[in-house]
Structures are given as structure tokens and as C-alpha cells.
Amino acid sequence: MSAPEHAPGGAPWATAALALGDDALILSHRLAEWAGNAPVLEEEVALANLALDLLGQARALLSLVGDEDALAFTRGPEAFTHVRLVELPRGDFAHTVVRQLCVATWQELLYERLATGASPLAPIAAAALPETAYHRDHAVTWTLRLGDGTAESHARTRAAAEALWPYTGELFDPVEGLDEVDLGALERRWRARVSDVLTRATVPVPGGARLPGSGRAGEHTPHLAALLDEMQSLHRAHPAASW
Amino acid sequence: MSEVSGVGGVSGVGGVSGVDGASRAPSLDELTAVAGAVPDPELPVVTLADLGVLRAVRRGAEGRVEVELTPTYVGCPAVEVMREDIRAALAGRGVADAVVTTVLSPPWSTDDISADGRRKLADAGIAPPRAGARGPVFVELGRAAPAPESRPVPCPRCGADETTLLSRFAGAACMALRRCEACREPFHHVKER
Structure with missing residues (x-):
């Protein structure tokens, strides 16, 4: 990679690269869990592709901060700064689809903004942007199909939206290095897009307050420790292993 | 200053024989053609030049050959294979220590496919x-x-x-x-x- 080995000490964009890299890494891991478990083969391939795209983004972003493997495999839960939304268990397929809708819509809007900036995140955001558009397209299609589908798929999609909604506020928490982004405007555009899709899917847009705390501050659910336990186990067993 | 060979205009260079002199160092155009002729690991019917992922081939410090490659998708797992295949192809032309780096900017587009x-x-x-x-x-x-x-x-x-x-x-x-x-x-x- 053309990225530096280590970010200049305390550069603000390094905090942002770590946060967005962690978002991509942890969500990638959750999506990869569908391999062998997806409802149909095409969907298994699709989810694995989404996971692969996100892993690529994570690698590029974390490499801006330091050694990607050390960052992914040697940190404890409190050192991760992703939003809690991405660490929640994958749940049923509706949960995965609604989470993808929330995250992909947010990533596309955020990357669009970052791509025009001057920080070292800009080239990564610009290269990842077309991918996030396909991720959103995938999530929108499934949200409409499930929400406006059978009574069962509708109930599950609605339950997923209600369960995940309190976690979405963290997507708009201030992050050092994202000062160039108007997070209030981003949230309004995100809310409009996601609400439009849910409404067309006949799923009521959930209300209610966000949960206290934030993954951006290293506050996480117990699900993260379990996820890391699995994700980091190979590295712990064989610290210097390579392919 | 380093000599740079753009990769846009060389896709037609197919017949790189390089046998006209036993010890002649291959030119940058020849090396660009060699690197560009490497097949894509996932779609071997097209070459890296066809795909438009080869960004530059140049001589850097101490005459070392440097190759810039851009991934199609940021997480494309084929990039590491491409890197090794390019190094192997160049090694076959006597360039043993080529450095292949990945660049993201400007992002690859499907319009880069020839x-x-x-x-x-x-x-x-x-x-x-x-x-x-x-x-x-x-x-x-x-x-x-x-x-x-x-x-x-x-x-x-x-x-x-x-x-x-x-x-x-x-x-x-x-x-x-x-x-x-x-x-x-x-x-x-x-x-x-």
C-alpha cells in the first residue's frame, strides 16, 4: 500500500480512519457469518461479497493508522471505536437487511462527502463509494421485498427496525477528524432516505430515543467481546502465521 | 526525476521478443507490455492492460522498476495475486526486484476496460x-x-x-x-x- 506505516502522532484524521475502519471490519465479520447460513445460495454469495468489500475498506483505513493486523487482532474491546450497531449479532435475515440499509445509506452519504475532502481518507472514500451504492441497492431491494412481503417477513422486518433504531444515533456522533462533515445535515439526509425506504416497504419508521453511550467512545455491548474472541483466536494461537 | 511509461498507449504492443541483444536491458515500454500482458487472476480471458488496472511502470531510485496497480474494488482479493504475477513476469525478463504498489486514486472505473x-x-x-x-x-x-x-x-x-x-x-x-x-x-x- 502507498499508505504510511504509522500515522503522524495524533493526527485527527487517524482517529476518523480508526473509527470508520473499525465500522467496516466488524460489520464485515458479522456479514461473513452468513457464509454457510444464508437462506439461498445467491444471497450467501451476495453477503460474502458485501463482507469482502467492507474488509477491503477496513484494511485500507486501518493501514492509515498503523499495522492492520495488529489493529484488528491485538486490541481488546475497549480499544475499538466502531458504532455498536455493527457489532450486534447478525440476527435473522431481516435484521441483517435492515442493518445493511442503515449502514450502507450512511456510508454512501459519508464517503460521498469525504471523497471531496483533502484528508488521507479521501482516496479510500472515493474508491469505496461505488461499492457502497451497490450495498445500499441490495439493502433497499430486500427491505422492500421483506417489508411488503408476507405477514411473517413484514413482522420480522418491523421488529428488526424497532430493535436496531436506538443504535443508529451513534452514526452521527462527532468523530475527531470528521470536522469537515456537517453531521447534522448528514443525519437529516440519512433519515429522509431510510424513512422513504421503510415507508415504501410498509414498515413504520421507529421513533424513540437513542441508547445512552457510544461505541465511538469505546463503550460496547458484551457481543463485541464474543465476536473478538472468535475473530482473534487464530492470531492468538499462531501470532506470526501468514498464508 | 524518474522515467515514466504511461500504460494507455501500449496495449497494442504484443510482440515483445527482446532477443535482439543478449544483455540489453528491456525498455520501459517492453516492461509495461510484459506487466500488462499478465492475465487477470479471476478473469483470465482479459489481461491487466485490458482491465485498465495497470497505472504506471517506471524506474525509480537506483533504477529499480516500480509498478503501480489499482484494484477494481478496494477489497479485491486478486490484487495480491496480480502483484506476484507481475513480479514473476518481470523477473522472467531479468527484472528481479520490481516493486508493485497499490494506488487508489483516481478510483478504477469500468470505463477503464479497453x-x-x-x-x-x-x-x-x-x-x-x-x-x-x-x-x-x-x-x-x-x-x-x-x-x-x-x-x-x-x-x-x-x-x-x-x-x-x-x-x-x-x-x-x-x-x-x-x-x-x-x-x-x-x-x-x-x-x-
Whole structure:
């Protein structure tokens, strides 16, 4: 990679690269869990592709901060700064689809903004942007199909939206290095897009307050420790292993 | 200052024999052709030059050959294979220590695939990306009628325009899966970006 080995000490964009890299890494891991478990083969391939795209983004972003493997495999839960939304268990397929809708819509809007900036995140955001558009397209299609589908798929999609909604506020928490982004405007555009899709899917847009705390501050659910336990186990067993 | 060979104009350089002098160092144009002729690991019917992922070949410090490669998708797992294949191909021309770096800017677009590359994809039964198209066509489901795609993706086998999207994601990150409604054959389509 053309990225530096280590970010200049305390550069603000390094905090942002770590946060967005962690978002991509942890969500990638959750999506990869569908391999062998997806409802149909095409969907298994699709989810694995989404996971692969996100892993690529994570690698590029974390490499801006330091050694990607050390960052992914040697940190404890409190050192991760992703939003809690991405660490929640994958749940049923509706949960995965609604989470993808929330995250992909947010990533596309955020990357669009970052791509025009001057920080070292800009080239990564610009290269990842077309991918996030396909991720959103995938999530929108499934949200409409499930929400406006059978009574069962509708109930599950609605339950997923209600369960995940309190976690979405963290997507708009201030992050050092994202000062160039108007997070209030981003949230309004995100809310409009996601609400439009849910409404067309006949799923009521959930209300209610966000949960206290934030993954951006290293506050996480117990699900993260379990996820890391699995994700980091190979590295712990064989610290210097390579392919 | 380093001598740089742009990769845009050399895709036609096919006959690099390099046997006209036993010890002559290969020129940058020759090395560019050698690197560009490496087949894509996932779509071996096209070369890296066809795909438009080879950005530059130059001599850097101490005459070391440096190659710039851009990934199609940020997480494309083929990049590491491409890097090794390029190094091996250059080593075959006596360049033992080429450095292959990955660059993200400007981002790769399917418009970077050459006309030759599009033809080779189609010949292999893979629908090439539509020139100038960008991103997904958002499909409306639910109660609304499906929106027709603005431009057809013709079947690479029979040429019919009536084809249906089966899955946005297929065997590689850059592909979608479609089916021809005329000949009923499924086929891959390189997604525009």
C-alpha cells in the first residue's frame, strides 16, 4: 500500500480512519457469518461479497493508522471505536437487511462527502463509494421485498427496525477528524432516505430515543467481546502465521 | 526525476521478443507490455492492460522498476495475486526486484476496460459493462411496478436485449448474475462503476 506505516502522532484524521475502519471490519465479520447460513445460495454469495468489500475498506483505513493486523487482532474491546450497531449479532435475515440499509445509506452519504475532502481518507472514500451504492441497492431491494412481503417477513422486518433504531444515533456522533462533515445535515439526509425506504416497504419508521453511550467512545455491548474472541483466536494461537 | 511509461498507449504492443541483444536491458515500454500482458487472476480471458488496472511502470531510485496497480474494488482479493504475477513476469525478463504498489486514486472505473477487453469478455460469455454507466440502477419493488432499466444488458451469447437481473453479486465482487429471456442462459455481467 502507498499508505504510511504509522500515522503522524495524533493526527485527527487517524482517529476518523480508526473509527470508520473499525465500522467496516466488524460489520464485515458479522456479514461473513452468513457464509454457510444464508437462506439461498445467491444471497450467501451476495453477503460474502458485501463482507469482502467492507474488509477491503477496513484494511485500507486501518493501514492509515498503523499495522492492520495488529489493529484488528491485538486490541481488546475497549480499544475499538466502531458504532455498536455493527457489532450486534447478525440476527435473522431481516435484521441483517435492515442493518445493511442503515449502514450502507450512511456510508454512501459519508464517503460521498469525504471523497471531496483533502484528508488521507479521501482516496479510500472515493474508491469505496461505488461499492457502497451497490450495498445500499441490495439493502433497499430486500427491505422492500421483506417489508411488503408476507405477514411473517413484514413482522420480522418491523421488529428488526424497532430493535436496531436506538443504535443508529451513534452514526452521527462527532468523530475527531470528521470536522469537515456537517453531521447534522448528514443525519437529516440519512433519515429522509431510510424513512422513504421503510415507508415504501410498509414498515413504520421507529421513533424513540437513542441508547445512552457510544461505541465511538469505546463503550460496547458484551457481543463485541464474543465476536473478538472468535475473530482473534487464530492470531492468538499462531501470532506470526501468514498464508 | 524518474522515467515514466504511461500504460494507455501500449496495449497494442504484443510482440515483445527482446532477443535482439543478449544483455540489453528491456525498455520501459517492453516492461509495461510484459506487466500488462499478465492475465487477470479471476478473469483470465482479459489481461491487466485490458482491465485498465495497470497505472504506471517506471524506474525509480537506483533504477529499480516500480509498478503501480489499482484494484477494481478496494477489497479485491486478486490484487495480491496480480502483484506476484507481475513480479514473476518481470523477473522472467531479468527484472528481479520490481516493486508493485497499490494506488487508489483516481478510483478504477469500468470505463477503464479497453475495447479489446470488452470484446474478450463478451467472447467468453461475460457481458461487458455498459460504457459510461455508473452504479446500480435502483430497482423499485413492492407495490410499484419494476422500473425498466434504462439501457439493456444484452445477452453475450445470443445478443438479445431481454435479460433479467438474478443477483447483484456473483462469483466475484465485480460481477452480477443475469439470465437471458430469449435463450434462457444465465450469464455474468461486469457491474458498472
